[in-house]
Amino acid sequence: MLSRVADSLYWMSRYMERTDGILRTLKINYASSQDDIQEFSWKPVLQIFTFLNEEEANALAHDSRGVLEYMVVGKDNPNSVLNIVTQARENGRSVQDHITKEMWQCLNDFYHAVRDERLAEQLQKDDPITLLDNLLRFGLLYCGTTDVTMARGEGNSFINIGKYLERAIQSADILDVKFSDVYYDVNREADTTYWKYFLMSISGYELYLKTYRGGFEAKNVVEQVVLNDKFPRSLVYSINRVHRYFERIKSERNASDFNQIDFMIGKFKSKVQFSTSNSIVQEGLHNFLNESKTGLYDIGTALGKSYFGYS
Incomplete structure (x- = not known):
């Protein structure tokens, strides 16, 4: 196998696993923030999954909707779900001959879901748990499809x-x-x-x-x-x-x-x-x-x- 192909498959998978981890963490931490509105801080999540400095993290630490928007669809955040899924899709696109059509379809569907212009507005106004659950399902579908279709x-x-x-x-x-x-x-x-x-x-x-x-x-x-x-x-x-x-x-x-x-x-x-x-x-x-x-x-x-x- 060409090193270029191995590299793309490896990073496609890492990006998809990272996306799953971010979405799970966001979902549970949002639920936790609703139980403890006064003292809850998003700083640990920002520390794990972003490259924000101390001052920037403190500014977002108590803004649940702001954190969700930054972490899910933030174009300026290199570790946002939007940017990571885009990277995964780019890696998958470069090696389409080495993955199954079903896997490519899953990547493509996930990519278009996070690029939906309505998603940012929905994260501000709708129930975030439902939205994050829907995005998690795309990742789970990708994992299951990879397991049952990949040689x-x-x-x-x-x-x-x-x-x-x-x-x-x-x-x-x-x-x-x-x-x-x-x-x-x-x-x-x-x-x-x-x-x-x-x-x-x-x-x-x-x-x-x-x-x-x-x-x-x-x-x-x-x-x-x-x-x-x-x-x-x-x-x-x-x-x-x-x-x-x-x-x-x-x-x-x-x-x-x-x-x-x-x-x-x-x-x-x-x-x-x-x-x-x-x-x-x-x-x-x-x-x-x-x-x-x-x-x-x-x-x-x-x-x-x-x-x-x-x-």
């Missing part, structure tokens, strides 16, 4: 590597920002609704209730989001899937590059798998998450140099 070859492997690498970075980033609010102290008391909404934003609320019976505890939240291999958005689940799909692109032509990156993924995977919630707390949660994000970015950089022709 299980190199292209599918690069798509899944991008998807799960992006998901791992998001989970580490969101967990890092959420725990910064309680100063990374897992024993610090936090409102039950705080952890509830956080878990809902990453679709982990129901699994948490089934796994832990003693209410919401910060240490259990860390354990689920980092170490639970049954949780599809956990760090360990995501890196296991990155490793699985990376092993499928091994060939004699790229043995040295493959071995180097395989070692990096294996090293990161072992660090996470052989951690416990207690060892993570002892090491320092912020330090652990920072090192995790650095490791994931390093894997992405190595993929770029070895497989996509980046200098």
Whole structure:
């Protein structure tokens, strides 16, 4: 497979996964803002998903509708849903021969939905939850369509590597920002609704209730989001899937590059798998998450140099 094609498939998938994460976070945080109108702040969301400086983030922090418009259809925001879906579609368009017609249709439909000129006005006047749900369905349709129509070859492997690498970075980033609010102290008391909404934003609320019976505890939240291999958005689940799909692109032509990156993924995977919630707390949660994000970015950089022709 040409490096240009692999690059486009990889980034198409990363952009679509990022879009899903942003929309889920916006939906749950908007619901949370309606429960706590006085004290709710959008600053953590802006810190995770935008490049705004402190002053710009503070100006938007208490304007729910303004944040939604900026994050969904903001043309000046490079990480808005509009711009990310546009990037995903451009990558998909450049490799139409390597994806299915159904996948292209999903990308195209999503693109036209977020470019609808009425969307900005609807975000200001209508129910945002309904609008965000509708946009989420486009992403879910894309994921399902990719899974049932894409041939299980190199292209599918690069798509899944991008998807799960992006998901791992998001989970580490969101967990890092959420725990910064309680100063990374897992024993610090936090409102039950705080952890509830956080878990809902990453679709982990129901699994948490089934796994832990003693209410919401910060240490259990860390354990689920980092170490639970049954949780599809956990760090360990995501890196296991990155490793699985990376092993499928091994060939004699790229043995040295493959071995180097395989070692990096294996090293990161072992660090996470052989951690416990207690060892993570002892090491320092912020330090652990920072090192995790650095490791994931390093894997992405190595993929770029070895497989996509980046200098």
